[in-house]
Amino acid sequence: MKETASKDLLRIEDLHVSFAVHGQLNEVVKGISLRVPAGRTVALVGESGSGKTVISQSVMGLLPRNGVVHGGRILFADPAKEGKVIDIAALDRDGKKIRHLRGGRIGMIFQEPMSSLSPVHTIGDQIQEALQLHRPHPRKEARAVTEEMLRLVGFRNPHHSYDQYPFELSGGLRQRAMLAMALICRPALLIADEPTTALDVTIQAQVLKLMKELQSEMGMAILLITHDLGVVANMADEVVVVYRGRVMEAGTVDDIFRHPRHPYLKALLKASPDFDMAEGERLVALREVPPTAPPADLRHEPVLRAAPTPLLNVRNLRKTYGSKHGASIVAVEDVSFDILRGQCFGLVGESGSGKTTVGNMIMRARSADSGSVIFNDRTGPVDVLALQDEELRTFRPRMQMIFQDPVSSLSPRMTVLDIIREPMIVQGRGTDAEQKKRAVELMECVGLDPRFLSRYPHSFSGGQRQRIGIARALALNPDLIICDEPVSALDVSVQAQVLNLLKDLQASLGLTYLFVSHNLAVVHYMAEQIAVMARGRIVEIGPREALFRRPAHPYTRALLKAVPLPDLDRKLDFDVAFTGGASDPASWPEEFRATAPGSLEMIDLGGGHFVLADRACTARDVTAA
Structure with missing residues (x-):
């Protein structure tokens, strides 16, 4: 951090953020410092609860009402004002200055595009609103600018898409619309908060490629907030690793991946599944919670x-x-x-x-x-x-x-005991005492303390809630779990x-x-x-x-190529991120397309390996394609 502030677009110095809970200040960001150089991508990496999103909210002036910055500076050197440095932390969060920066000079993409977009307004209206707030245009001209931005972010028919509602779009297109909204005013800094977490690998590759291209075209800097180290390896120039509100390690992407030093960073790198894992090798969880031995009546006969x-x-x-x-x-x-x-x-x-x-x-x-x-x-x-x-x-x-979702799949009005007992009650299995005993056994079986049975789902983390969902699925001793x-x-x-x-x-x-x-x-x-x-x-x-x-089928090959790996020597092939989508049969070799109705069938490649191809093909034709 020897550079002067003028060389850094954003510079956070010794930031402290707390939340007022029941009259007590709970500090969640504890003296974090980082920088985002102009035109570069800095990744902020850590688990949920590490303070990543709170940092981004502080930069945008979007902290909740009970959140307060009580120490440090957030320095933004706005290129539009010849590099004049503004301390965002000192601005009134409802004042004109922060509203000018927010959406105008600093754009943000949120994690969940469906909940971030209004369901009652068209995509075009929502993007155009951001434009008119910061750079007012005549109505027809504003629509033209908005449609051009939709084209830039990959909408094939911007004129038609302008009038569509969010529910009419796929997850990938909704994220593109969020990107268009964040970039419509051509900001100097883009904050991307888990921009691809909910997306498929091929759509994720498309969005990442798009962000790189737009960054190059607009010369903007990106603060990328993520827990996916594969995305970091393919996108970032510098990396800052945070844990419980503190910086654990920071450096260039090369240093972070080739020479990790902090135990927390090493543990994060070992927690991700990859294609090189040996048979029987286990993931290394940061905080392994071993389950107890399950009850005998839950065990199925050996296969x-x-x-x-x-x-x-x-x-x-x-x-x-x-x-x-x-x-x-x-x-x-x-x-x-x-x-x-x-x-x-x-x-x-x-x-x-x-x-x-x-x-x-x-x-x-x-x-x-x-x-x-x-x-x-x-x-x-x-x-x-x-x-x-x-x-x-x-x-x-x-x-x-x-x-899939451990939050929405558990009723917020039921205790954990009621949630686990419900399948047994519906099926008329056991007395109240037997059901409670089984609930205790299941909690221990999934590595949770049975004393938590009287709590409600909101008091658990995402991983704990998913364990509760697993306990509920085991309650009736099933043979098959989907x-x-x-x-x-x-x-x-x-x-x-x-x-x-x-x-x-x-x-x-x-x-x-x-x-x-x-x-x-x-x-x-x-x-x-x-x-x-x-x-x-x-x-x-x-x-x-x-x-x-x-892999024999072109779609399988495209899926494998689109997976971002936390390995600098195996970078993502962005060429697979074509607009048509990897699942479009028109992009496949003719061996894998139907030459006539019903002409596709499973071709045996040997060893229980089959691929869908034209019936006129042989295994040799398919593997050579």
Whole structure:
């Protein structure tokens, strides 16, 4: 930090931020200092609760009412005013000066685009509002400027998209709209708070590539807030690692990844799953919470792998939805696979590929148009889709689900005890005393203190809430658990805890998982057999090693290339981030496109490895394509 303030666009010096809670000041940012040079990208890395977002709120003047900056300076050298330095920390948070900076000279992209955009205003109106606040234009000219910005951030038809509402856009397009809103006034500094956390890998690659291109074109600096070290390795020039409100380590991206020194940073690097992990190797969680031995009645019989009988046979599933124009949209088409008892089966694909719909149809949460789901009970096969009324209610305990969002999937009005007991109450399992005893056992089984049973979900962290969701899923002793993106909303260190817990439970209880995710590194860590879905169809299926070492389908290859790895020697290939999307069949070689209706079929590549290709192709044609 020897440079003068004039060389740094943003300079934070010894910042202290506290929140008033019940009359007491609780300090959450404890003397943090960092700099953001003009035109450069600085990554602020840490877990939830480390103070990253509070720092960004302080820079933007957006701290909650009970938040106060009680020490330090936030110096912003505005190039538009010949580098005149403004101390943002000293400004009135409701005054004209901070409102001029916020959105005008400093833009911000928020983590969740759906909750950050107004659902009752069009995308164009919301972006244009930011423009008119800081740089008023005549109405027609303002629309033209807004449409040009939509074009810059990758909207194919800006004139049409201007009049669309957020719910009409995909997650990736909503994030692009947020980016357009942040950049419409061409700010000197862009603060990106977890800009790609909720996005699929290919869409994430597109957004990151777009941010790099716009940074180069506009000459702006970026303060990138993230817990994803893969994104940091591909985007940042400098890195600041924070933990509990303090800087643990700071330096160039090369120093941080090649010569990490602080134990916290080393632990973060080891907590991320990657494709080089050896068989049986475990993730290293920062704070491992070991579960206790599960009750004997939760354990399933050992699996005889010598003569494997599939627990679940899924055949030719199909699901269509009607659109407002009268045409039907095919969400799932001809999906077939088997899940062996005791196996973790991974289902991978982008949002909209149909993977969650498949899980919902297996669970009977959605009806299938056609196809079959056969559950091979120890007493014989059960046709899951044919079950009705009391038969279905009796069968439901055999399959349970862990949901994506640990916040919205738990009722805020129920205690943890009530949440875990609810499945047992619905199924009429046990007396009150037996249900409470089982709840205590399940809390210990997932590594939580049973004394917390009287608490409500809001008093737990995201990882703890997901553990409660796992305990609820285990309450009825299921044979199959469908895990729908169970760690996508969690920090990398908490994610490691939950993934290790799921693996431990699978080993100790003999559980079978259908693991649905868009994170290929997570699926590589968890699953033995993996199916890849694109546009409603399984395009490739096979054992983990075959799929990751010898991917055959162009969509699978694109997914693997789009994963940002925390490795400076294996940078992200931004060329895969083309606007059409990796799942667009028009971008695939002709071997993988239908030459006639119904001409696609699964080609056997050997060793249980299959790929969807034209029936005229051979395994040699496919691997050579």
